[in-house]
Amino acid sequence: MKLKVVKDSRRAGYARARMAEFADRCRAAGLPVTPQRMAIIAALLGANDHPRAEAICAEVRRRHPHVSLATVHRTLETLCRIGEARKVTTLHDSARYDGNLEPHHHVVCVRCRRICDVEIAGLEDALGGVLTAPGFRALGWSLEIRALCDDCASSGGRAGRSPKSRGADRRAAQFATKPTGSD
Amino acid sequence: MKLKVVKDSRRAGYARARMAEFADRCRAAGLPVTPQRMAIIAALLGANDHPRAEAICAEVRRRHPHVSLATVHRTLETLCRIGEARKVTTLHDSARYDGNLEPHHHVVCVRCRRICDVEIAGLEDALGGVLTAPGFRALGWSLEIRALCDDCASSGGRAGRSPKSRGADRRAAQFATKPTGSD
DNA sequence: TATCAGGTGATAATGATTATCATCCGTATG
DNA sequence: CATACGGATGATAATCATTATCACCTGATA
Ligand SMILES: [Mn+2]
Ligand SMILES: [Mn+2]
Ligand SMILES: [Zn+2]
Ligand SMILES: [Zn+2]
Numbered sequence: 001m002k003l004k005v006v007k008d009s010r011r012a013g014y015a016r017a018r019m020a021e022f023a024d025r026c027r028a029a030g031l032p033v034t035p036q037r038m039a040i041i042a043a044l045l046g047a048n049d050h051p052r053a054e055a056i057c058a059e060v061r062r063r064h065p066h067v068s069l070a071t072v073h074r075t076l077e078t079l080c081r082i083g084e085a086r087k088v089t090t091l092h093d094s095a096r097y098d099g100n101l102e103p104h105h106h107v108v109c110v111r112c113r114r115i116c117d118v119e120i121a122g123l124e125d126a127l128g129g130v131l132t133a134p135g136f137r138a139l140g141w142s143l144e145i146r147a148l149c150d151d152c153a154s155s156g157g158r159a160g161r162s163p164k165s166r167g168a169d170r171r172a173a174q175f176a177t178k179p180t181g182s183d
Numbered sequence: 184m185k186l187k188v189v190k191d192s193r194r195a196g197y198a199r200a201r202m203a204e205f206a207d208r209c210r211a212a213g214l215p216v217t218p219q220r221m222a223i224i225a226a227l228l229g230a231n232d233h234p235r236a237e238a239i240c241a242e243v244r245r246r247h248p249h250v251s252l253a254t255v256h257r258t259l260e261t262l263c264r265i266g267e268a269r270k271v272t273t274l275h276d277s278a279r280y281d282g283n284l285e286p287h288h289h290v291v292c293v294r295c296r297r298i299c300d301v302e303i304a305g306l307e308d309a310l311g312g313v314l315t316a317p318g319f320r321a322l323g324w325s326l327e328i329r330a331l332c333d334d335c336a337s338s339g340g341r342a343g344r345s346p347k348s349r350g351a352d353r354r355a356a357q358f359a360t361k362p363t364g365s366d
Numbered sequence: 367t368a369t370c371a372g373g374t375g376a377t378a379a380t381g382a383t384t385a386t387c388a389t390c391c392g393t394a395t396g
Numbered sequence: 397c398a399t400a401c402g403g404a405t406g407a408t409a410a411t412c413a414t415t416a417t418c419a420c421c422t423g424a425t426a
Pocket of ligand 1: 106117
């Protein structure tokens with residue numbers, strides 16, 4: 001098992017290829033191809049620093065000064081929903097705290113937001129010697145497993161038992177994308 | 184490598200032990216022992232659902248109706264800073280997006296918030312058959328490595344080059360805790 | 367070109383978190 | 397125990413990213 005930093009240079013061709021097929025992907029998803037969407041995906045693919053909505057908006061406005069920040073937010077979420085982008089900062093709602101200091105990881109239900117502790121025996125050892133990214137000094141790591149809990153899986157309908165679960169269904173969509181392998 | 188869900192039952196004795204030494208740990212960290220802090224850590228250790236600040240505040244107010252929500256927020260951040268609690272929802276600031284759909288992970292500088300793509304060859308395969316938490320259906324996973332980039336490590340002083348980095352130093356503190364092993 | 371479902375811009379609303387500041391209180395000391 | 401001090405707290409306002417609203421616009425289709 002070997003860790004390596006992804007080179008920026010690799011992204012130029014990748015971005016070109018993605019742009020070439022983006023319009024078709026929108027149509028495949030049943031979404032109209034709008035200049036705003038094209039500009040936003042272009043700005044996202046042109047950046048390699050995991051930009052935030054505001055930065056993307058600024059880039060887009062260099063050519064389309066009229067574009068609204070709200071549209072950028074909406075479009076980025078849409079891109080995540082159809083699998084054309086990925087939200088790096090997961091669980092972007094209110095903070096959740098944990099008193100359990102034992103080394104452990106988390107399974108998060110994308111629907112009801114239940115968070116469950118899990119231990120993965122051997123993972124620490126397996127990763128221990130690997131997490132030395134050049135240019136960084138590793139402080140620690142965290143593995144988050146996005147999942148659908150059985151309760152939510154069975155009740156296909158509206159789930160969520162937390163009192164403040166309004167908007168949970170919409171927000172849950174961001175998890176439907178699969179940042180990293182599996183399933 | 185084997186994944187298993189942590190049983191709630193295991194937490195009762197753990198919470199008791201942590202409570203017993205909490206006051207001493209505050210003193211060791213140079214922090215006064217206040218009734219609010221005691222109540223807040225007790226509420227956190229008594230919960231097994233990774234509660235949010237508001238839920239902890241509600242629990243605390245059952246005995247201390249006067250406690251301010253601001254104090255709960257402040258105290259939880261303090262607990263994370265001294266290593267008595269852990270923030271499950273990492274990177275809690277504005278959302279960051281990624282156009283790179285290739286399976287990859289991230290190194291995040293806790294100081295300047297730079298995010299860098301990394302690949303860990305073999306990790307997918309190693310975890311592939313493991314991520315089956317009972318009661319959940321896994322959709323995907325994400326490994327986030329908290330780190331200090333060389334730039335920030337050398338310039339011990341104020342770092343952060345992003346334009347909107349106000350408060351970054353304070354926020355960075357939350358990363359100083361080590362949710363999971365390493366270092 | 368006409369139609370329409372859906373996208374967009376402008377703006378207000380939301381909601382979690384943080385800042386402010388006067389007051390309170392835990393700690394150290396005599 | 398009384399005193400003094402510096403940090404902690406409560407009340408409240410401010411911040412700021414994100415979301416909702418709604419009138420208008422526009423891409424897709426026939
Ligand atoms: Mn946990
Ligand atoms: Mn990335
Ligand atoms: Zn669920
Ligand atoms: Zn840095």
